[in-house]
Amino acid sequence: MNFRPPTLIIAAALSGSLLPAVLADASNESSEDGISLPLPLTDQDFLYDSAPDPTLVELGRNLFFDPILSGNRNISCGTCHDPAFGSGDGLALGIGEGGVGAGPERVTVDPITGRVPRNAQPLWNIGARSYVSLFHDGRVEALDRDDATGAIRNPAGSDLPTDIFDPLAAQAFFPVTSPIEMAGQHGENPIANAAQHEDRREIWSILAGRVAATPEFLDMLRGAFAEIKTTEDVTYSHIAKALAAFQTIAFRSDESPFDAVLRTGDLSALPTKAQQGLSLFFGTAGCSSCHSGPLLTDHQFHAIAVPQIGPGKGHGGDMTYLATTGLPSRAEDEGRFRITENPSDLFAFRTPSLRNVALTGPWGHSGAYSSLEDMVRHHLNPVASFAAFNPSDVALPPIEHVQRIAARGSQFRFEPLEVARRHAFDLRDTWVMASPQLRRRIVDSNRLAPIELTCEEIDELVAFLHALTDPTAVDRSEMIPNRVPSGLPPQPAARD
Ligand code: HEC
Ligand code: HEC
Structure with missing residues (x-):
């Protein structure tokens, strides 16, 4: 196991602001006495x-x-x-088999039949x-x-x-x-x-x-x-x-400045701005109601109207894509609903852990946001942010050669997609965002109420998110x- 990264030694500051709160269990409920933080990770948590x-x-x-x-x-x-x-791969939506190159440099070379529909977790x-x-x-x-x-x-x-x-x-x-x-x-x-x-x-x-x-x-x-x-x-x-x-x-990965805080209770392991951000995150900004526990996730599913780019998981009741283009597919990604078929799970996705989040962009289940600040701002007013989102700002990696999907059980013949169908294939990447009806479905399912934060507070939250980066990661x-x-x-x- 020579690849195990060296443990970062964090100098515990001798003086500095001690947390005004008890380091409580992972419930993360704010209390009047101040904020409560999760317990630090230990070997037994794995x-x-x-x-x-x-x-x-x-x-x-x-x-x-x-x-x-x-x-x-x-x-x-x-x-x-x-x-x-x-x-991850540094791409909004990655390139699977048939590509060459690593990370954001990866490009397609061989003909493929579709795009990976979700951001690599x-x-x-x-x-x-x-x-x-x-x-x-x-x-x-x-x-x-x-x-x-x-x-x-x-x-x-x-x-x-x-x-x-x-x-x-x-x-x-x-x-x-x-x-x-x-x-x-x-x-x-x-x-x-x-x-x-x-x-x-x-x-x-x-x-x-x-x-x-x-x-x-x-x-x-x-x-x-x-x-x-x-x-x-x-x-x-x-x-x-x-x-x-x-x-x-x-x-x-648990050697971030935030881990130092969890282990020592000493906030001075964080830059001042990030300390303010931590208070907001676990306090009035309400982030920890979903991003809770030492991994900053409740492992639950919430619909927060993050825009969908890309082809989606190819399910959903809407047949307009098929009806319009003739391509045998559907265009939505209904998230957790796919699994439970419970209407309250429509467009809900698992709360992501925010550990090393500054390293894991683009953000969101389909990589819609390429700026961490925009991803945070989305949470302040999901509906308005969804409305303001411009899908053409997102550069999805080009797919050079698209191959027809052979009918089930048929003899394989490589056939490139005809020109007209190729256009339709590309349309699928923005189909949902171009359809008022499908947009409404996402917006209507949003469960995150708007909150108001000043630009300075947003800065502080982003600074806190950076303090979640483990230098060894x-x-x-x-x-x-x-x-x-x-x-x-x-x-x-x-x-x-
Ligand atoms: C083509 C890119 C690609 C390859 C290759 C790939 N993954 Fe993934 N991985 C993804 C994507 C995209 C997701 C999210 C998919 C989804 O939610 O539908 C994911 C999700 C995961 C998750 C779930 C993480 C979580 O937070 O729930 C694990 C674990 C994982 N992959 C491990 C693997 C392993 C092990 C392999 C090899 C056997 C592998 N992956 C190969 C792209 C890839
Ligand atoms: C209602 C639950 C909820 C609350 C409250 C919440 N989030 Fe989220 N957050 C989510 C979910 C769910 C996602 C993933 C959504 C998606 O991809 O569709 C997410 C995604 C994120 C991401 C992107 C992570 C990634 O890997 O793509 C960041 C960053 C983030 N949240 C930060 C925050 C901050 C900061 C706050 C407080 C202002 C906050 N969240 C409040 C549920 C929540």
């Missing part, structure tokens, strides 16, 4: 009590950066969760036990954390193997099944073909076979799991568990291996 078997972590590290898990062997988890770009502290649900809409979710049988609601239902108990391990089953993210387009490889039929078990079995057939991986797997003797013993569950163990260690490229067991170039490439 899976494996932060001490997974180092062999398992090392296996996970190699899997995370090895393109072997992608259908066309051209993209890894690390491509979109890049340790030099806040554990940062992975900071993703191994915390408090993460009961994963993804912007929480579609991978431990229904009862204390249930040892580990019922996990997930998009594959009962296809998910029963030896998976942690949402984080469960999550690792899914990026590999998405044609756009990792599987590839129908006709290109057996994994992509299985993805076309949503045959997830087939995908996981092909991948387990691929990894097990790589001698170096098999050695690592044997070292990490006593039950593995031969290649036949390897399942995708082993891969997923290793990825979860690695992410728990690699993306833990700015660039963790040292975790990228120089080479990976498949012999393919690691993604992203190791950096000096």
Whole structure:
């Protein structure tokens, strides 16, 4: 684990303003006595009590950066969760398989069938036990954390193997099944073909076979799991568990100035402006009613009318896109509603953790805001901010070649999209924001009441958000291996 970043030593100031409040539990309720802050993070807040078997972590590290898990062997988890770009990709909406390059420099080269519809989530502290649900809409979710049988609601239902108990391990089953993210387009490889039929078990079995057939991986797997003797013993569950163990260690980040405050109760670890920002955040600005606890998230879902850019998740009741363009798709992203079908969840997204938030832009579930201040200002009056938003201010990475989606089960033929349809394809990126009716749906679902803050107060809040940056998280490229067991170039490439 030589990639574990050095611990930052924070000099506890001898004098300085001590917090006017008791360091209370994670409930974060303001009280008349002052503000109460969450307890600091400890090893026990994380899976494996932060001490997974180092062999398992090392296996996970190699899997995370090895393109072997992608259908066309051209993209890894690390491509979109890049340790030099806040554990995201620095793009509003990223480029999955078929692209080249790292971070905001990434461009498409091969024909693809669609855009990744949501902003790549940062992975900071993703191994915390408090993460009961994963993804912007929480579609991978431990229904009862204390249930040892580990019922996990997930998009594959009962296809998910029963030896998976942690949402984080469960999550690792899914990026590999998405044609756009990792599987590839129908006709290109057996994994992509299985993805076309949503045959997830087939995908996981092909991948387990691929990894097990790589001698170096098999050695690592044997070292990490006593039950593995031969290649036949390897399942995708082993891969997923290793990825979860690695992410728990690699993306833990609790060495920010804010952590120093939580540990010592001494506010002087923050610049003065950020101290004011902290008081607002946990006090009158009301931020901590949702961004609560040590990770600054309640892990709940709220509709706050963040604009949608990009194609959306391709669901929703509205058929105008299909009716107008003839392209077999829908354009909205209804967020949590997709999972629960509860009308109060329409356009609600999981409250993001704000740790290292200054490093994780663009912000919002579709990366609509490329300035942190604009993202904060959005919260002051979501409806007015939504109205003022101009989608053409957002530069989505261009997609050079669009390929037709082959009909289910049909013989694959590569055919570029015809010119007229190509135009329609591009229209989908702004379809929702261009439709008064669809805009209204988002605005009507907003649950965040307006508040008034002065420009100075907004500055202070932004200064506080910067104090959530852990200096060791700015660039963790040292975790990228120089080479990976498949012999393919690691993604992203190791950096000096
Ligand atoms: C093409 C880019 C891409 C690739 C490749 C990719 N991810 Fe992601 N990841 C995303 C996006 C986008 C989301 C949010 C998706 C959503 O909410 O629908 C996400 C979400 C996640 C989350 C949930 C985080 C949270 O806060 O809930 C985890 C964990 C994660 N990815 C891990 C992985 C792992 C492990 C791999 C490799 C097996 C991987 N990702 C590959 C783009 C990618
Ligand atoms: C009602 C709950 C709620 C309150 C109160 C709230 N937020 Fe948020 N915040 C959210 C949700 C939900 C999102 C994600 C919305 C989306 O992407 O659609 C979010 C997103 C953010 C983001 C972007 C994070 C990212 O990774 O994209 C920032 C920054 C942020 N909030 C800061 C604040 C600040 C500062 C305050 C106080 C002024 C605040 N929030 C108050 C729920 C809330």
